[in-house]
Amino acid sequence: MQLISLAQAGHEINSDILKNSADMENIDPPTMEGLDAFLAKNNGSTTNNESEMNGSVPPQLSTTTQWFASKSSKKKTPPVSVTSIIDGLKRLYNEKLKPLEVTYRFNDFVSPPxxxxxxxxKPMVMLxxxxxTGKTTFIKHLLRCNYPGAHIGPEPTxxxxxxxxxxxxxxxIPGxxxxxxxxxPFSGLATFGGAFLSKFECSQMPHPLLDxxxxxxxxxxLSGEKQRTQRTYDFTGVISWFAAKCDLILLLFDPHKLDISDExxxxxASLRGNDDKIRVVLNKADQVDTQQLMRVYGALMWSLGKVLNTPxxxxxxxxxxxxxxxEEAAAGPLGQDLFEKxxxxxxxxxxxIPRKACDRRINEFVKRARAAKINAYIISHLKKEMPSMMGKAKAQxxxxxxxxxxFGKVQREFxxxxxxxxxxQHYRETLSGYNIDKFEKLKPKMIQAVDDMLGYEIPELLKNFRNPYE
Incomplete structure (x- = not known):
């Protein structure tokens, strides 16, 4: 090392320098740039070699041990990776809720993973x-321009x-x-098949509101005979899927089309469970005068009261x-002031909507966790009711x-x-394609993990992080 120091200082290495031992003792150690990083990089292999020389191999460095550990132990996200409420929800879903969903086939019976x-x-609004009734025109009104592929007309465009x-x-972009x-976030729509995807598309455009x-x-x-012949896919199923994802659902009505068809x-009815998202819009109200508007409003409320089935x-x-x-509204000054408000x-x-989107996401996450727990209770109960030997087909x-x-037994038991x-009815149709005897028994530890998530970890997450939209 002393020779290296002399060489770095510019001295010629010869026999005279080697003979002068007094000068050699006062030389500073050499500069070794990059040595620290090299030693840190090879620290593991050096330790491994030293351990092998001593006759012992650390178990954490054994390749075989690593293979089996990766299969038997859960891969958890380190706490430092959680930097927001959304990151925390993703971690909780992957570690706590998703295993319960996979075990009890939640994606087949209720919702895809x-x-x-x-x-x-981003937050979504469905019309x-x-x-x-002015759905496409409503979007155009908010954007103040047409979006790609928009068609507006009096016929079904x-x-x-x-x-x-x-x-x-x-x-x-095609479906x-x-x-x-x-x-x-539309991969779950693939379950509705190619007939639906051919009737689905995405229109992209740069716009500050769409950000x-x-x-x-x-x-x-549709109404009348058309509603039974036109659809080649599960229309209400698609609506229900979007309703679960959306933050707001706008039901648009026309003063001249107040009848609510069977479809x-x-x-x-498929919006059940998302009642807090529903808003009703009586559009094109400038086409009637004040007296007619009052009667139309009353008729609409009467029709909605029968359909929504709520007091x-x-x-x-x-x-x-x-x-x-x-100003061009036909309803006069009273109608103009009313429209503006x-x-x-x-x-x-x-x-x-953007400010409430984070709260809505937490609300949907908790709702999904409750649904996954109930699905697990139902599946395990059906499994328990099956005989162990004979008569399985009749029992199913x-x-x-x-x-x-x-369902009533599960409700009372838990x-x-x-x-x-x-x-x-939906559950019965899905269940008919499965062998109940192959279902899993109830695993209390999984249920307890979800209960702990709802009772402790989500409140802790809300306490540690702010709403990113505020």
Whole structure:
């Protein structure tokens, strides 16, 4: 090392320098740039070699041990990776909730598994209504321009589901491409098949409003004979899927189309469990005068009371969301003032969506966790009711036929609220394609992990991190 120091100082290495031992003792140690990083990089292998020389091998460095450890132990996300509420929800889902969903086939009976894009997606607003009630015009009114692929007319023009979202340029993306796009939260729609994906597309365009909110434009709900022959896919199932993902659902009505068809009733029924998201808009109200508007409003409230089947009065916004200024409204000065206040209230509701999106996501996450627990209780109960040896086919058919009674047994045994149970008919149809004897028994540790998540970890997450939209 002393020779290296002399060479770094510029001295010539010869026999005379080696003979002068007194000078050699006063030389500073040499400069070794990069040695620390090299030693740190090879620290593991050096330790391993030293251990082998001593006759012992550390178990944590054994390749075989690592293989088996990766299969038997859970790979947990380190706490430092959680930097927001969304990160925390993703960690809790992957570690606590997803194992319960996979074990008891939650994705087959209730909802497909969540992906990272589901947690990171922008808030969504879905528009529903019969044809020519102004759904596409409403989006155009908010954007103050047409989106790619928009068609507006008195006839049924929008024949597909269109997601209007932010993008670098104006273009339309086909449904099959969207369903496999990892950065978009629409992979779950692949379960509805190619017939639906051919009627699904995404319209992208750069717009400041779309940087905050994504809109879902839907086909007009049919009436009469058409509603039984036109659909080649599960229309109400798709609506229900979007309703669970959306932050706000706008039901649009036309003063001249107040009748609620059978398909519209099924669509509204499919929104069950998302009642807090529903807002009703009486659009094109400038086409009637004040007296007619009063009667139309009363008739609409009467119709909605029968369909929504609730004693509470639903909030109905009155307005005319189109390109015409409010001053040209035919309802006179009273109608003009009313339209301005109602439109301001609705726009304020829309502006609050990004701020409330984080709370809504937590609410949907907790709702999903409760549904996953109930699904686990139902599956394990059906498994327990199956005989161990003979008569399994008859026992399965009996359980499927009496599924409503079995739900009641689960509810009473575990003291669960009846309103959280899934739709019996849908569950029965799905259950008929499975062998109940192959289901898993109840695993209390999984249930307890989800209970701890709901009782302690989510409140702790909310205490540690702020709403990112505030």
């Amino acid at each position: 969540l992906t990272n894009s589901d947690f990171e997606a 529903l209504g019969q044809y020519s 929008t024949d597909r589901f269109v997601v209007v979202m932010s993008g670098p340029d104006e273009r339309s 099959n491409t969207i369903a496999v796009h990892a950065d978009m 905050q909110i994504t809109f879902v434009d839907t086909p007009g709900v 519209f009733k099924r669509v509204i 509470e009065v639903v909030r109905v916004y009155i307005g005319s969301f189109n390109d015409k200024p409010i 109602e439109q301001d209230d609705l726009l304020m509701d829309l502006m609050d 058919q009996r359980l499927i036929d009496n599924l409503q009674d079995e 003291h669960l609220p009846a309103g959280d149970f899934p739709d019996v």
